[in-house]
Amino acid sequence: MTAMPPPPASQNGMTRSAGRSLLWLSVGAAGLFVLLLWALGFLSGMTGDEARASAPGVDFRNNAIALAASQEPPQLDSTRTSDQVSNFVLGHIMEGLLRQDEHDQVIPGVAESWEVRTDGATFHLRENARWSDGKPVTAHDFVFAWRLVVDPKTAATYASLLFPIRNAEAIIAGKVPPESLGVVATSDRQLDVQFEKPVPYFEKLAAFTTLFPVREDFFRSRNGTYAANAEDLLFNGPFTLTRWEHGASFRFEKNGLYWDKDRVKLAAVDVPYITTDSNATLNLYRDGKIAMVGQSPGLGSESLKQALVAGWPIHQMRDGSVWYLQLNFRPDRITRNHNLRKALQLVVDRGEYVYRVLKTPGYVPAASIFPVWLRGAENLFRQEYPAPEVAVDVAAARRYLDLAKQELGLTEWPPLVFLCDDTPSSTKQAEYFQTVFREKLGLEVRIDRQIFKQRIAKMQAGEFDIVSAGWGPDYDDPLTFGDLFASWNPNNHGEYDNPELDRWVRAAQETVDPRGRMAAFGEIQRILIEDAAVITTYERGQSYVQDPRLKGVVRRTIGIDPDFSNAYLEPN
Amino acid sequence: MLRYILKRLLHGLITVWFIATATFIAMHAVPGDPLSGEKAMTPEIRRNLEAKYGLDKPVVEQYRIFLVNMAKGDFGISYTQQNREVNDIIREGFPVSATLGILAVVFAALGGILLGALTATYRNRLPDVVIMFLVILGISVPSFVFAALGQLALVKINAWTGFTLFPVAGWGTVMHMVVPSLVLGLGTMAYLTRLMRSSMLEVTNTDYVRTARSKGLPPARIFLKHQLRNAILPVVTVLGPAIAAITTGGFVVELVFAIPGLGRYFVQAVQQLDYTVIMGTTVFYGAFLVLMVIVVDIVYGLIDPRVRLKA
Numbered sequence: 001m002t003a004m005p006p007p008p009a010s011q012n013g014m015t016r017s018a019g020r021s022l023l024w025l026s027v028g029a030a031g032l033f034v035l036l037l038w039a040l041g042f043l044s045g046m047t048g049d050e051a052r053a054s055a056p057g058v059d060f061r062n063n064a065i066a067l068a069a070s071q072e073p074p075q076l077d078s079t080r081t082s083d084q085v086s087n088f089v090l091g092h093i094m095e096g097l098l099r100q101d102e103h104d105q106v107i108p109g110v111a112e113s114w115e116v117r118t119d120g121a122t123f124h125l126r127e128n129a130r131w132s133d134g135k136p137v138t139a140h141d142f143v144f145a146w147r148l149v150v151d152p153k154t155a156a157t158y159a160s161l162l163f164p165i166r167n168a169e170a171i172i173a174g175k176v177p178p179e180s181l182g183v184v185a186t187s188d189r190q191l192d193v194q195f196e197k198p199v200p201y202f203e204k205l206a207a208f209t210t211l212f213p214v215r216e217d218f219f220r221s222r223n224g225t226y227a228a229n230a231e232d233l234l235f236n237g238p239f240t241l242t243r244w245e246h247g248a249s250f251r252f253e254k255n256g257l258y259w260d261k262d263r264v265k266l267a268a269v270d271v272p273y274i275t276t277d278s279n280a281t282l283n284l285y286r287d288g289k290i291a292m293v294g295q296s297p298g299l300g301s302e303s304l305k306q307a308l309v310a311g312w313p314i315h316q317m318r319d320g321s322v323w324y325l326q327l328n329f330r331p332d333r334i335t336r337n338h339n340l341r342k343a344l345q346l347v348v349d350r351g352e353y354v355y356r357v358l359k360t361p362g363y364v365p366a367a368s369i370f371p372v373w374l375r376g377a378e379n380l381f382r383q384e385y386p387a388p389e390v391a392v393d394v395a396a397a398r399r400y401l402d403l404a405k406q407e408l409g410l411t412e413w414p415p416l417v418f419l420c421d422d423t424p425s426s427t428k429q430a431e432y433f434q435t436v437f438r439e440k441l442g443l444e445v446r447i448d449r450q451i452f453k454q455r456i457a458k459m460q461a462g463e464f465d466i467v468s469a470g471w472g473p474d475y476d477d478p479l480t481f482g483d484l485f486a487s488w489n490p491n492n493h494g495e496y497d498n499p500e501l502d503r504w505v506r507a508a509q510e511t512v513d514p515r516g517r518m519a520a521f522g523e524i525q526r527i528l529i530e531d532a533a534v535i536t537t538y539e540r541g542q543s544y545v546q547d548p549r550l551k552g553v554v555r556r557t558i559g560i561d562p563d564f565s566n567a568y569l570e571p572n
Numbered sequence: 573m574l575r576y577i578l579k580r581l582l583h584g585l586i587t588v589w590f591i592a593t594a595t596f597i598a599m600h601a602v603p604g605d606p607l608s609g610e611k612a613m614t615p616e617i618r619r620n621l622e623a624k625y626g627l628d629k630p631v632v633e634q635y636r637i638f639l640v641n642m643a644k645g646d647f648g649i650s651y652t653q654q655n656r657e658v659n660d661i662i663r664e665g666f667p668v669s670a671t672l673g674i675l676a677v678v679f680a681a682l683g684g685i686l687l688g689a690l691t692a693t694y695r696n697r698l699p700d701v702v703i704m705f706l707v708i709l710g711i712s713v714p715s716f717v718f719a720a721l722g723q724l725a726l727v728k729i730n731a732w733t734g735f736t737l738f739p740v741a742g743w744g745t746v747m748h749m750v751v752p753s754l755v756l757g758l759g760t761m762a763y764l765t766r767l768m769r770s771s772m773l774e775v776t777n778t779d780y781v782r783t784a785r786s787k788g789l790p791p792a793r794i795f796l797k798h799q800l801r802n803a804i805l806p807v808v809t810v811l812g813p814a815i816a817a818i819t820t821g822g823f824v825v826e827l828v829f830a831i832p833g834l835g836r837y838f839v840q841a842v843q844q845l846d847y848t849v850i851m852g853t854t855v856f857y858g859a860f861l862v863l864m865v866i867v868v869d870i871v872y873g874l875i876d877p878r879v880r881l882k883a
Contacts, residue, residue: 017791018693018799022686029682036678040671041746068741068830075654155620157613173616228655246656246664248743248832272742275830279720280741284830287727287740453604453845460612470610490612 055270057284057291058549060569064268065291065550068281072247072274077227078212079148082157084296084561090209091560092252092269094237097123097142097191098207102554102566104476106203110137110213110236111191114206118198118512120182123206125189130257131215132235139185141213147178148219149210158210161474164199198512201477207559208475238264238565247274265552265568278303286310291547295562298542301360312545316362319542320557321472322371322481325433325535328465328494334414335465335494339404341532344466345390346397347440348433354538357432358425362541368525369471369485371539373557374478376521377514381478385522388529394440401441415444419464422449429468459493467493470540476558478521482508485524485533496534501527548572577870584862591858592851596638599850600631606651606845625651638851647852652844658852665834666856668743669826672833673819675749676757680814683761685807688768689800695773703765710762715755715821719828722755741830752829756822760814764807772803805876812868816861 057066073086078094081087099109108114111123129137149156150171162168166182182194195202205211214226215234222232230244238261239252249272254264273284278294282303285293293299298319299307307314327335327344334340350365364372368387376384405413416437420430427449434445445466450458459467471491473480483489486505487497501524508520528534546553551570554563607613607621622628626637641648647658687707691700726740738751775781776799784794823835834853841849 015693018689018795021792021795022690022693025689026686029686033675033679033682037675037746037749040675041749044667044671072653074652077655080654152616152620153624155617155624157617157621159617160614169616172614172620174620225655245832246653246661247836272744273830274832275741275827277827277830280723280828280830283723283727283740287730287736289740289742452843453608454602456608456610457604460608490614493612 055272055289057289058547058569060571062268063266063569064270065266065547065564065567065569066270066272066289067292067295068273068275068284068290069250069271070274070276070297073244073250075227076233076241077214078209079145079154079214080156081209087209088296088560088562089241089250089252090212090237091563092237092239092565093233093235093241093255094209094212095129095258096207096209096212097125098203100207100556100559102563104556104559106207109207111206114203116199116202118195120192120194121202121206122193123191125191126259127189128259129236130259131218132240132255132257133218134257135215136188137213137215137236138188139191140188141215142191142211143181143183143185144216144219145212145214146183147181148214150181151178156210158474161205161208161210164195164197164202164205166194166196168196197510200512200514200517201475201479204476209560239269242268248272249274264565266564269564282306285312285545285547291550292544292553292562294542294544295546298362298544304361304543307543307545313548315544315546315555317542317544317555318362318364318371318373318557319472319540320371320373321470321540322366322369323468323470323537323540324366324369325537326459326467326469326494327496327532327534328462328467329496329533330462330494333462333465334404334408334410335416337404337408338531339400339407343397343400343404343441344437345532345535346393346400347436348535348537349392349436350537353429353432357429358538360541361543364539364541366536366539369481369528369534369536370478370521370525371481374481375476376478376518381518381521384518385525387525390529397441401443413443415446416465417448417463418445419448419450419455419458419467421455421468422451426468433466462493462495468537469493473558478518479508482521482524485528494534498527498531498533501533577866580866580869584859584866587862588855588859592639592642592855593635595851595854596635599845599847600634602845604845606847608845642851642855647855648848650841650849651846652841652849658848661837661849662834662852662856665832665837668831669819669822669833669835671749672753672756672822672825672831673815675753676818676822677760677811677815678757679754680757680760680764680818681807681811683757684764685768685800685804687761687765688807689772689803691765691769692772692776692803704769707762707765710758711766713759714824715759716824716828718755718758719752719825722751723828726751741828743829743831748829748831752825752831756818756825760818764810764814767810768803768807771806772799775799775803778802805872808872808875809868812864813861816857816864819860820857 055066059065069085071085073089074083075081075086076090078090081090095109097109097111098106101107110125110129112126114121114123125137125139131137146162148154149159150162150168152172152174159172167176167180170176171178171181184192186192213236218234219226225232227233230241233241235241235255238255238258240255241250242253243249243251251268251270253268254266255261258264273290275281278300281290281293284290294303327341329336354363354365370381372380372382374381418430418433420426430447434447437443437445448464458464471481471484483505485492485496485501487502504520504523508517511517511520549569549572550567552567554566555561556563605627607618626634650656650658650661653661687703691703694700723740726738730736738747742748781794781798784798820835822833823839826833826835837849838853841853
């Protein structure tokens with residue numbers, strides 16, 4: 001710049017004048033921008049609910065909390081819903097026959113008493129259960145809702161939960177009309193259910209979202225838009241949905257007509273932020289605008305690090321899911337060979353995998369497809385039926401591998417195809433197993449990374465030798481894991497087909513006596529491990545941050561989660 | 573003029589049809605479908621769902637139904653937002669994205685023109701060097717970095733001042749719009765600054781500016797009427813595509829600031845293979861882009877007398 005000759009005097013005058021013009025133009029431009037801002041705000045109706053913009057996450061003045069959600073509720077029709085956010089919302093604004101308390105025990109909901117028999121169940125509804133328009137909740141509302149669930153025209157994803165009820169399976173297949181479902185309102189306040197076969201876990205099922213009531217006259221009055229907007233819903237739960245701006249925000253407020261309203265302490269739960277961006281939610285918490293971070297989904301490792309640095313109170317819970325390597329049993333796959341599977345099973349060190357590779361707090365090694373928290377007959381299932389130990393034994397694994405090579409008539413091992421998602425964590429996990437199988441067994445593994453939808457498609461088509469998969473429970477009973485590898489289960493992607501296992505699954509489904517059932521699950525557990533049908537790896541946990549002034553929030557592995565219906569605020 | 577516009581609109585229509593068809597083919601060529609998820613359904617339930625959404629019909633038949641409905645302006649119901657029509661999603665999401673986009677474009681255009689003129693005027697002097705350094709930064713740093721930094725800065729400012737002037741995230745008041753739109757417009761502004769600077773320098777050396785100066789016209793008048801006005805032309809040319817790009821490309825900013833715009837649906841629909849939303853948003857954005865280009869060509873003809881619009 002110093003090399004530049006000084007500009008001539010006339011040029012200087014030019015510049016000064018242009019600079020002055022530019023200054024005035026800038027002032028004009030700034031004014032224009034502000035005017036436009038205001039005009040656009042006026043046009044889009046942002047007349048400013050300024051209070052909402054600055055409401056704190058824990059709001060003592062209004063006895064309310066604010067949260068961020070990862071997505072907007074996709075489906076608030078309880079008969080059709082299947083995702084977690086909708087389930088969370090519905091659990092606050094609706095109530096089923098029964099509900100779960102803070103220790104996950106089943107307690108009365110709309111029904112004040114009930115009997116479950118081997119051939120059916122009877123529910124006696126309370127007199128003071130009300131819809132948000134003041135009308136009583138009756139047994140007919142449940143009959144109507146459950147018929148909707150199994151109606152082929154509804155095409156409810158979770159309709160299979162109703163399979164134990166008489167005729168449900170035939171109705172879903174379109175063989176008989178929905179009216180033939182084994183559920184009858186014998187009076188406004190008595191509901192009779194007939195079973196297809198004994199359902200030892202029916203109480204837990206009766207608390208599930210899919211079995212919530214829907215009132216027929218209201219449903220029909222919406223002309224196909226039931227649950228599309230807040231005003232297209234009726235409520236009978238602890239809260240009512242008072243605002244639902246799609247994709248932007250929703251809010252529930254305490255329901256004054258709820259029969260047990262005294263247990264509800266918070267006046268409102270506001271969700272003014274919907275984003276999947278974990279940094280954004282961290283910043284909102286940092287700014288005091290939300291009361292929890294990572295309630296769903298949990299904090300990722302990067303977010304967790306930031307939360308630790310900030311010194312926030314970090315909580316942990318288990319999300320209930322079990323993760324495993326599913327092996328392919330289709331005739332053309334070498335993983336069908338028992339000795340090869342044994343070899344793979346014997347070199348997987350779950351402890352190393354969970355604590356040195358995954359390194360995510362809350363994760364624990366999974367020794368069985370039945371997670372550690374499942375309840376058995378009297379104690380935890382895994383205390384009653386400990387999983388058979390499989391210690392890492394590379395020498396034995398190599399012997400199995402040699403046997404497999406002879407049986408398969410191979411001179412050279414073809415590479416194993418390991419199918420996984422294209423996320424960084426999935427890839428890292430696949431690479432770990434690639435290294436283990438290569439170093440300990442000399443097997444080559446070809447990693448097939450796919451986007452989510454494509455991974456699902458390939459998994460269902462059986463285009464893999466090994467696929468990393470997981471299973472989250474649908475209801476609180478070992479059966480939700482126990483029938484996973486039955487030959488008829490659509491989630492048995494490896495098409496594992498073992499008549500002995502199938503027999504024990506049927507026994508578990510048909511036995512009523514809890515001890516007998518648990519014995520059957522014990523056998524299923526033994527077979528899966530001895531046959532190396534699946535290599536379980538970890539049980540997933542979740543970390544989250546919660547404002548210390550917010551108390552009484554219930555976190556659940558299965559059911560409504562998080563549950564704010566008993567939550568309250570307390571100054572530090 | 574009218575014939576020209578009509579002809580351009582007809583060409584636009586064909587372009588949109590082509591976009592729709594190409595998207596439809598690509599979408600169905602991707603393995604998987606909107607109904608598949610981590611948990612497999614029993615065959616009966618899956619059949620019922622396929623029948624409900626018409627996925628049990630041959631693809632050619634699905635395409636025919638799609639075209640007929642599109643002609644009627646109906647894109648159907650979303651697979652993921654299961655009770656909502658795609659038209660409603662667009663109707664609610666687009667005004668938000670458009671508001672954000674307009675503000676960002678206006679900010680980018682005004683800022684870019686002014687800074688470009690400024691740097692050209694003070695060529696090789698301090699303001700030019702500083703601004704051009706920032707411009708390089710603005711062009712090379714992606715918007716999600718600006719978004720994250722902007723948000724973090726807001727948190728710090730709020731903590732420091734003890735009150736919230738600009739909210740950290742969310743939507744609903746005028747104050748919510750300011751920071752996201754500035755962040756969104758920053759990259760384009762940097763680009764326009766560079767464009768304006770070179771265009772301004774070119775104009776300064778033209779004969780008509782020299783003539784004006786030798787005639788003894790007042791400097792302010794030369795600057796405004798002769799230099800600025802002519803230098804703006806290239807900026808206007810890129811403005812059309814820039815408007816479309818900003819309005820459709822706000823996905824990251826919308827995510828970071830939790831803004832309920834259409835950009836988020838546009839991207840998420842592809843990840844979830846939400847057929848109806850993919851088609852609806854692609855066709856809508858395609859039509860919008862085509863329209864913007866036509867509008868810019870017309871505007872260009874109005875401000876530059878050398879350009880004559882002929883059919």
